[in-house]
Amino acid sequence: LAAQYWNLFTFEYIGEHGGIVESGQAYDGLYVLYSDSTMIVSASAPTNPQNINTGFSIPSSTLPKIKRLEIQGTLEKLGWQFRNCPNLEEVVLGPTFSSLNSSFYNCPKLKSINLDNIRYLYSQQNGNQVFSCFEGCVALTEVNLPNAVEIGDNCFKGCTGLTKVTLGDEAEIGMEAFSNCTALKRAELGSAKLNGALQAFQGCTALREITYSGTRMPAEIFKGCTSLHKINLGSSLQDILSEAFANTAIDTIYIQCPTPPEAAANAFSGVTLSSIRVMVPEVFRYPYSGEPVWKDMYGFYEDEDYAELDFPIHFAIGNNGFGVVDEYGNLTINAMGALTSDIRKYVEP
Numbered sequence: 001l002a003a004q005y006w007n008l009f010t011f012e013y014i015g016e017h018g019g020i021v022e023s024g025q026a027y028d029g030l031y032v033l034y035s036d037s038t039m040i041v042s043a044s045a046p047t048n049p050q051n052i053n054t055g056f057s058i059p060s061s062t063l064p065k066i067k068r069l070e071i072q073g074t075l076e077k078l079g080w081q082f083r084n085c086p087n088l089e090e091v092v093l094g095p096t097f098s099s100l101n102s103s104f105y106n107c108p109k110l111k112s113i114n115l116d117n118i119r120y121l122y123s124q125q126n127g128n129q130v131f132s133c134f135e136g137c138v139a140l141t142e143v144n145l146p147n148a149v150e151i152g153d154n155c156f157k158g159c160t161g162l163t164k165v166t167l168g169d170e171a172e173i174g175m176e177a178f179s180n181c182t183a184l185k186r187a188e189l190g191s192a193k194l195n196g197a198l199q200a201f202q203g204c205t206a207l208r209e210i211t212y213s214g215t216r217m218p219a220e221i222f223k224g225c226t227s228l229h230k231i232n233l234g235s236s237l238q239d240i241l242s243e244a245f246a247n248t249a250i251d252t253i254y255i256q257c258p259t260p261p262e263a264a265a266n267a268f269s270g271v272t273l274s275s276i277r278v279m280v281p282e283v284f285r286y287p288y289s290g291e292p293v294w295k296d297m298y299g300f301y302e303d304e305d306y307a308e309l310d311f312p313i314h315f316a317i318g319n320n321g322f323g324v325v326d327e328y329g330n331l332t333i334n335a336m337g338a339l340t341s342d343i344r345k346y347v348e349p
Contacts, residue, residue: 021065026056029073037067037087044074052101053079060084071097078103080124083131085110089139093117102131111139111161116146123152123174130154151177165189169213173197182206191236194218201225212237217244217261229328230254237261246270251328253297254279263293273297277329 018035025031029043048054056079063085070092071078076099082088083105091104091113099120104110123132132154134140140159145151146168153174156162162181167173171192178184180203187207191214194200199220201207207225213234219241222228228248235256240263247270255261255278268276273296280288285300324332 022062024058027075028055031056031058033062033065037065038070039066039068040070040072041075042072045076049077052077053081056081058082068092077101080105080131083107100133102133104134104137105131106136107134108136108138110134110137111141113140115144115148118145119147119149121145121148121151121155123154132157134159145171150174153177154179156181167192173200175199176202179203185209187211189214191215191234194221197221199223215239217241217267219243220246222248224248233257233261240264240267242266243269250276252277252279256281256284258284258287260288260291260294263291265293267293277301 015034017038020032021035022033023030026041026043027046029041031039031041033039043056046052046055058081063082064087066082066085067087068090069082069088071094073094074096075094076096078097078100080102083102085104085107087109088104088107089109089111091110093114095117097117099122100118101122102124104113121133123130130153132152135154135157136159137156138158138160140156141161142164143156143162144166146166148168148171151171151173153176155174155177157176157178158180160180160182162178162184164186165178165184166188167190169190169192171190173192173194174196175198177197177200178187179199179201182203182205184201184204184207187201187210189210189212191212194214194216195218197218201221202223204225206227207222208227209230210222210228211232213236215236215238217237217240220243223243223246225248228245228250230252231245231250232254237255237257239261242264243266244264245268246266250268250271253276273293276297278288278294278297278300279302280300282302288294288300323334
């Protein structure tokens with residue numbers, strides 16, 4: 001008898017993310033926005049792979065409502081559907097994803113996204129403006145791109161919360177890709193291809209240390225990194241181009257190249273060359289002492305021994321005092337007069 005009354009009620013699906021607020025087409029699938037601000041996209045690849053924005057758009061009025069985005073199905077590429085999402089905090093990409101195209105430009109609250117499988121991060125130019133994948137994502141703190149092949153121009157420009165970048169060996173970095181990431185402290189670049197990376201880290205004023213094992217250091221790549229003290233340049237570097245390390249604070253270079261890389265005369269402009277220590281294997285040290293730019297640096301030391309020391313280093317000076325070397329190579333001696341005519345015996349560390 002009661003069954004005839006069910007049609008008087010309104011029913012709403014309530015799942016783990018609450019009720020459905022909005023839905024629409026996404027390629028051959030759909031997107032659903034739930035009441036807890038989670039959007040789930042479930043779809044296969046678009047029928048026209050040349051335009052990954054066709055058949056999939058999110059109303060601009062919906063974008064501020066999204067806090068968490070989860071993409072399921074077999075999608076491999078994502079376009080610009082979610083750029084300018086002011087409240088987006090977390091993105092979960094399916095395992096088939098390999099490509100982003102200016103996808104999360106200006107999402108200032110985005111702090112969690114797994115990019116392990118991403119190979120291509122494209123930027124899109126519209127007139128004079130470049131829309132990049134993550135430019136303006138100021139809440140991102142760490143980027144790990146082990147499989148990236150292409151990192152487009154401006155890709156992470158202005159990500160002021162970013163503190164660490166780790167790249168794989170196949171990455172090709174575009175212009176200004178990480179410029180003005182003012183909290184970035186460490187960059188591990190592997191043997192990434194830096195040929196087009198003009199000004200890629202310019203203005204990263206907190207950057208203190210980099211490691212790189214590739215062949216070319218392009219022009220102005222670290223220009224203006226005023227906290228950069230230590231660089232590890234591996235064993236394959238061939239050249240350092242104009243102003244690559246201009247206006248930095250470099251005082252220690254680790255390098256294992258048998259032949260000194262060719263360095264532009266202004267590669268270290270604004271840096272006092274005589275204050276830079278070059279840590280190089282003993283068997284390679286003499287070629288450096290005769291090459292332009294390198295010969296003007298402070299000295300050449302066995303890199304492996306130096307790297308293994310724990311600072312500060314304390315040592316005795318005979319029976320009369322002690323010496324201390326800090327992590328920047330500054331030596332402080334505190335001692336009294338020698339007790340023998342053989343002074344060297346008492347003061348040599």
